[in-house]
Amino acid sequence: xxxxxxxxxxxxxxxxxxxxxxxxxxxxxxxxxxxxxxxxxxxxxxxxxxxxxxxxxxxxxxxxxxxxxxxxxxxxxxxxxxxxxxxxxxxxxxxxxxxxxxxxxxxxxxxxxxxxxxxxxxxxxxxxxxxxxxxxxxxxxxxxxxxxxxxxxxxxxxxxxxxxxxxxxxxxxxxxxxxxxxxxxxxxxxxxxxxxxxxxxxxxxxxxxxxxxxxxxxxxxxxxxxxxxxxxxxxxxxxxxxxxxxxxxxxxxxxxxxxxxxxxxxxxxxxxxxxxxxxxxxxxxxxxxxxxxxxxxxxxxxxxxxxxxxxxxxxxxxxxxxxxxxxxxxxxxxxxxxxxxxxxxxxxxxxxxxxxxxxxxxxxxxxxxxxxxxxxxxxxxxxxxxxxxxxxxxxxxxxxxxxxxxxxxxxxxxxxxxxxxxxxxxxxxxxxxxxxxxxxxxxxxxxxxxxxxxxxxxxxxxxxxxxxxxxxxxxxxxxxxxxxxxxxxxxxxxxxxxx
Numbered sequence: 001x002x003x004x005x006x007x008x009x010x011x012x013x014x015x016x017x018x019x020x021x022x023x024x025x026x027x028x029x030x031x032x033x034x035x036x037x038x039x040x041x042x043x044x045x046x047x048x049x050x051x052x053x054x055x056x057x058x059x060x061x062x063x064x065x066x067x068x069x070x071x072x073x074x075x076x077x078x079x080x081x082x083x084x085x086x087x088x089x090x091x092x093x094x095x096x097x098x099x100x101x102x103x104x105x106x107x108x109x110x111x112x113x114x115x116x117x118x119x120x121x122x123x124x125x126x127x128x129x130x131x132x133x134x135x136x137x138x139x140x141x142x143x144x145x146x147x148x149x150x151x152x153x154x155x156x157x158x159x160x161x162x163x164x165x166x167x168x169x170x171x172x173x174x175x176x177x178x179x180x181x182x183x184x185x186x187x188x189x190x191x192x193x194x195x196x197x198x199x200x201x202x203x204x205x206x207x208x209x210x211x212x213x214x215x216x217x218x219x220x221x222x223x224x225x226x227x228x229x230x231x232x233x234x235x236x237x238x239x240x241x242x243x244x245x246x247x248x249x250x251x252x253x254x255x256x257x258x259x260x261x262x263x264x265x266x267x268x269x270x271x272x273x274x275x276x277x278x279x280x281x282x283x284x285x286x287x288x289x290x291x292x293x294x295x296x297x298x299x300x301x302x303x304x305x306x307x308x309x310x311x312x313x314x315x316x317x318x319x320x321x322x323x324x325x326x327x328x329x330x331x332x333x334x335x336x337x338x339x340x341x342x343x344x345x346x347x348x349x350x351x352x353x354x355x356x357x358x359x360x361x362x363x364x365x366x367x368x369x370x371x372x373x374x375x376x377x378x379x380x381x382x383x384x385x386x387x388x389x390x391x392x393x394x395x396x397x398x399x400x401x402x403x404x405x406x407x408x409x410x411x412x413x414x415x416x417x418x419x420x421x422x423x424x425x426x427x428x429x430x431x432x433x434x435x436x437x438x439x440x441x442x443x444x445x446x447x448x449x450x451x452x453x454x455x456x457x458x459x460x461x462x463x464x465x466x467x468x469x470x471x472x473x474x475x476x477x478x479x480x481x482x483x484x485x486x487x488x489x490x491x492x493x494x495x496x497x498x499x
Contacts, residue, residue, distance in 0.1 A: 027159050027160050027165060027169070030230070031159065031230070031231060031233070031234055032159075032168075032169060032172055033172075033230070034226065034227055034229070034230025034231050035152075035155065035156060035159060035169070035172075035173065035227060035230075035231050036169070036172040036173045036175065036176040037176055037223055037226055037227045037230065038104070038148070038152050038176070038223060038224055038226075038227025038228070038231075039152070039173045039174070039176040039177040039180070040176045040177060040179055040180030040219075040220075040223045041111070041145075041148065041180060041219075041220040041221075041223045041224050041227075042145065042148075042149050042152075042177055042180070042419075043176065043177035043178060043179065043180030043181035043182075043183075044180040044181065044183055044184065044216050044219060044220050045111075045115060045141070045145055045216075045220060046177075046181065046285075046419070047180070047181035047182075047183070047184045047185065047285075048115075048184040048188070048212075048213075048216055049138075049286075049427075050282070050285035050286050050288065051184050051185060051188070051285065051288055051289060052119070052184065052188065052209065052212075052289070053068075053072070053118070053138075053286075053427070054068055054069075054072070054286050054287070054289075054290070054427060054430055054431060054434070055203070055289040055290060055293075056119065056209050057071075057130070057134055058431075058434060058435075058439075058440040059203075059204065059290075059439075059440060059442065059443065060203075060204055060205075060206050060209070061121070061130060061206065062127070062130075063127060063130050063131060063134065064127070064435055064440060065430075065431040065432065065433075065434040065435030065436075065439070065440045066431060066432065066435045067127070067131045067431075068131075068134065068427075068431045069427055069428040069429070069430065069431020069432055069435070070131075070428070070431070071131060071134040071135045071138055072138065072286075072424055072427030072428055072431065073424060073425070073427070073428040074135050074138075074139065075135070075138040075139045075142050075424060076420060076421060076424025076425060076428075078139050078142065078143065079142055079146065079416075079417055079420045079421075079424065080417060082142075082143050082146045083146055083150055083413040083414070083416045083417040083420070084257075084258055084410065084413040084414065084417070085413075086103065086146050086147060086150045086151065086409070086413060087150045087151075087154065087408075087409030087410050087411070087412060087413025087414075087416075088257055088407075088409055088410055088413070089103075089409070090103055090150065090151045090154060090409040091154075091406070091407050091408065091409035091410060097232070097235060098235040098238055099151070099154075099238065099239070099240075099409075100151035100152065100154055100155040100158075100238075101151075101155075101228055101231070101232060101235060103147045103148065103150075103151040104147075104148050104151055104152055104155075104224065104227065104228045105225075105228050106147060107144050107145070107147035107148035107224065108148070108220075108221045108224040108225050108228075109221060110140070110144040110147075111141065111144035111145055111147075111148065111217075111220055111221065111224070112217035112218065112220055112221040113217070114137055114140040114141040114144055115141045115144075115213060115216065115217045115220065116210070116213045116214055116217040117137040117140075117141075118134070118137045118138055118141055118213065119209040119210050119212070119213035120209075120210040120213060121133045121134075142420060146416060148224055149416050150409060150412055150413045150416045151409065152227070153389065153408075153412035153415055153416060154408035154409045154411075154412040155231065155234075155238070155408075156169050156170065156173060156389065156393070156412075157392070157393035157396050157408040157411075157412065158238045158239055158406075158408055159234065159238075161397070161489060163394070163482060163485055163486070163489075164326050166390045166393045166394070167322055167325050167326065167330070167386060167387070167390040168322065169390075170385075170386060170387075170388075170389040170390045170393075171318050171319070171322040171386050173389070174318055174382075174385040174386060174389075175315060175318055177385075178311060178314050178315065178318070178385075180219075180223070181311075182307070182308075182311045183216065183219065184212070184216065185303070185304065185307040185311075186304065186307070186308070187212065187215065188208075188212045188216075189202075189203075189300050189303060189304050189307075190300075190304055192208040192209075192211050192212040192215075193205060193208045193212075193300065194300075195300075201300070201444065201445075202300060203289065203293065203300060204443060204444075239406045239408075257407060257410045258410070260399075260403065261399065261407075261410055261411060261414065264395060264398060264399065264402075265477060265478075265479060266391075266395050266398065266478050266479055266480040267392075267395050267399075267411065267414070268477070269474060269475050269476070269477040269478035269479070270388070270391055270392060270395065270475065270478050271414050271418060272474045272475075273471045273472070273473075273474040273475025273476075273477075273478070274384070274388055274415075274418045274471070274475070275417075275418045275421045275425075275471075276467055276468075276470050276471030276474060277338050277384065277467065277468055277471030277472070277475070278384075278418055278419060278421060278426075278471075279421055279425045279426045279429070279467055279471075280342070280426070280463070280464045280467035280468045280471070281341070281381060281426070282421070282424070282425065282426020282427065282429075282430075283426040283429050283430050283433075283460070283463060283464060283467070284345060284426075284460075284464065285426065286426050286427045286430040287430040287433065287434065287460060288303075289303075290430070290434050290439055290456075291456070291460060292306070293445050294439050294442060294445055294448040294452065294453070294456060295349070295352075295448070295453055295456045295457055295460070296352075296369055297360060297445045297448065298366065298369065302366055305366075305370060306369065306370050306373075306374045307374075309370050309371075309374045309375050310374040310375065310377075310378040311378075312375075313374065313375040313376070313378045313379045313382075314378045314379070314381070314382045314385075316379065316382075317337075317378065317379040317380070317381075317382025317383065317386075318382045318385065318386055320379075320382075321333055321337060321382055321383040321386045321387070322386050324383075325386060325387055325390070329481055329482050330387040330390060330391050330394075330482075331387075331391075331475075331478050331481070333383050333386070333387050334383060334384050334387045334388065334391070334475065334478075335472060335475065335476070336380075336383060337380045337381060337382065337383020337384050337387075338380065338381070338383070338384055338468055338471065338472055339380070339472070340376065340377070340379065340380025340381075340383075341377050341378075341380035341381045341384075341468065342464060342465060342468040342469070343380075344372045344373060344376040344377040344380065345373055345377045345461075345464055346461040346462070346464050346465045347372075347461075348368070348369065348372045348373050349457040349458070349460050349461035350457065350458070350461045352453075352457055353453065353454045353457040353458055353461075388415070388418075389412075389415060391478070391480065392411050392412060392414070392415050393408075394480055394485045394488075395411055395480060396408050396411050397485065397488050397489060397492060398480060398485075398488055399411070400492060401488050401491055401492055401495075429463060433456065433459045433460065433463075434456075436455075436459070437452050437455040437456050437459065438452055439452065439456060
C-alpha cells in the first residue's frame with residue numbers, strides 16, 4: 001500500500017490475495033463473500049430487537065407496553081435524521097480508505113457496547129428510569145448500526161453496475177443477514193432461555209438476556225471487522241466523491257439531496273411502499289414472542305421449530321426469487337412476494353379466533369401454524385428482501401443520469417430507514433396492541449383468556465392486512481424496468497466515453 005502526495009489511497013495491484021477487477025466486470029466471489037458477511041451484524045441486531053426487546057422490557061422487567069412502544073418510536077425519530085445524514089456524509093467523504101470503509105470500521109466497538117447495555121439495565125430501576133435507559137441505549141445502538149449499515153449498503157451498489165449481478169449481491173447479503181438473524185432465536189431461546197428450576201419458562205428469566213446480549217455483541221463486532229478487512233482491496237476501484245459545492249453545509253446538503261431524491265417517481269414508490277409493507281413485517285416480528293406465547297400458546301421448543309422452518313424457507317425463497325427476478329422483473333416479484341406474505345399471515349389469526357382453526361392439542365395445530373405463518377409467509381417476504389435493495393441500486397443510476405453525481409449514501413440511507421421503520425413503527429404498534437389487550441400484565445401463557453386471545457389476534461391480523469394493502473398500492477407506481485435500466489446504463493456509458 002502506498003500513499004501519493006494528495007493523500008489518496010492506492011493498493012498495489014499485484015498484492016497477494018487482492019482482486020483487481022473493475023466495477024463493470026463480474027465481482028470476484030471473495031469480495032462478494034466478505035461484503036455479504038457484514039450484513040450478518042444487522043441480522044443479529046434486528047432479530048434480537050424484534051424478537052426480544054419488547055417482550056423483555058414489558059413482560060420480564062415490567063415496563064408498560066405504551067412506554068416501550070414510545071421508546072422504540074423515539075429511536076426511529078433519531079433514525080429519520082441519522083440515516084440520511086450518514087448517507088450524505090459518506091457520499092462526500094474524502095479519505096485514504098475511501099468513502100464507506102472509515103464509517104464501517106469506527107462503528108464496530110460502540111455497537112457492541114451499546115447493544116449489550118440495552119439488555120443489561122441496572123437492577124431495581126423505577127419505571128421512569130427504566131424507560132429512560134431503554135430510550136438512550138436503543139437510540140445509541142441504532143445510531144452505531146447506522147454508521148455501519150448505511151455505508152455498507154451504499155458500498156454494495158458501487159461494487160457492480162450489472163442489473164442481474166446486483167440482485168446476486170443483494171441475495172448473498174440477505175442470506176448473511178438471515179444467518180445472523182437465526183442466531184438470536186436458536187442460541188437465545190434454546191440455550192440462554194432454557195428452563196430452570198426458578199423459571200420453568202425461560203422466556204421470563206431476567207438473567208438470560210444480558211448473557212445472550214454479550215454473545216450477540218461480540219459476534220456483531222467480529223463480522224463487521226471481517227467485512228471491513230475483506231473488502232478493503234476494492235477501495236481504489238470505487239467511485240470517488242464529487243466536489244463539494246462551496247458554502248454547502250452537511251445538514252443543508254442532506255435536506256437538498258432528500259428533496260431531489262423525492263422527485264424520482266421510482267424512488268417515492270419504492271421508499272414509501274417499502275416502509276409501509278415493512279412496518280407490517282415489523283409488527284409480526286416485534287410481536288413474535290407475545291403472539292407465540294399468548295395467542296398461539298406454543299412452547300419455547302415449538303417456537304424454535306417455527307423459527308428453523310421459517311429460516312429454511314427464507315433461504316429457499318431468496319434463491320427462488322433471485323432467479324425469478326432475472327426472468328420476470330423486480331417489480332412483479334416484489335408484489336407477488338408481499339401478496340403471499342399477507343395471505344399466509346393474516347388469515348391464520350382470523351381463522352383461529354373465529355373457530356375455524358384446529359383446537360389446541362390437535363395433531364394438526366402446530367404443523368398448520370408452522371407451515372402457514374412460518375414457511376409460506378416467510379418464503380413470500382424473501383422476494384422483497386431480494387428485490388428491494390437491488391431496485392434501490394438501479395435508482396442510483398437513474399439519479400446519476402439526471403444529476404451527474406453518484407449518491408448511493410442518500411438512497412441507501414433511505415433503505416436503512418425503511419428497514420428500521422419496520423421495527424420502529426412496528427414496535428410502537430405492537431406496544432399499543434399488547435398494552436391495549438392486557439398482555440403486558442401476564443406472566444404465563446395460561447393467563448391469556450379467550451377474550452385476550454380474540455383481541456390480540458383480531459388487532460394483529462387486521463393491522464397487517466391494512467398496512468400490506470396500502471404498501472402494495474403505493475409501490476405499484478414504481479416504473480424502473482429492466483429495459484429502462486438498460487437505457488440508463490447505456491446513456492451513462494456513452495457519457496463517460498465507455499465503448
